[in-house]
Amino acid sequence: MAENLSDQYSEESFWEKIKKFGKKAGSKVVYSALLLFYCMKDGNAPVWTKTVIIGALAYFISPIDAIPDLVPIVGYTDDLGALVAALGTVAAYINDDIRQKAKAKLADWFGPDSQDDVADIDDKFSK
Template sequence: MFGKRKTLEQDHSAQAKAYEKKYTDDSFWDKVIKFARTAGREVIEKALWLYYAAQQPSTPVWAKTAIYGALGYFISPIDAIPDIAPVVGYVDDLAVLAAAVATVATYITADVKLRAADKLQGWFGARD
């Protein structure tokens, strides 16, 4: 049982590193700006939390690796559920982003959330 768990963790780590290599700031902002309304506020909020948390010097390398892996998945045109699929296209992205948020929650500070909220208000208006 423990051997199987180790293999799953290694597979997950390899996948995260593959997506991390696909990440660039330019491709992140291109995706966010182009698909903000389609993806929805919750997806973009989590993506921005992760982005701004990764920019902080206090965020450790392991957390940045998890963040860039999740953001790399988000910007990748190849998803488990294609982003162009109506209604469900961003469900897998949301799941990956939410898992990363849970993993690095300590580094998603009030300042990070404020910066994200400012961007979100510009794109989506004030929160209800």
């Protein structure tokens, strides 16, 4: 299943999903996805972390979910679960630079107050 999902991942589809559904998914889902995306792009992340990240981002992008994204209120809960599980696995490779890039992009989409909404994610996955 992971191979099938990873075949669905592309940077273009990642940005398309965030642009199209980011507001609906919410700042926590988007911030988690951005942390993973920027970690994957970081030159210090080993190959195995990129594999984990691609699997989680592919699940986020995939229209086939355990809970369909169009279901009101809970539609992105499974996506957040997959993203948070991947964050827990690769947390050691998420540095302050990655956090700053993710927060800057999040602020572009959700406004400067959005960083308050995601503080618990930073607290949970900080070194």
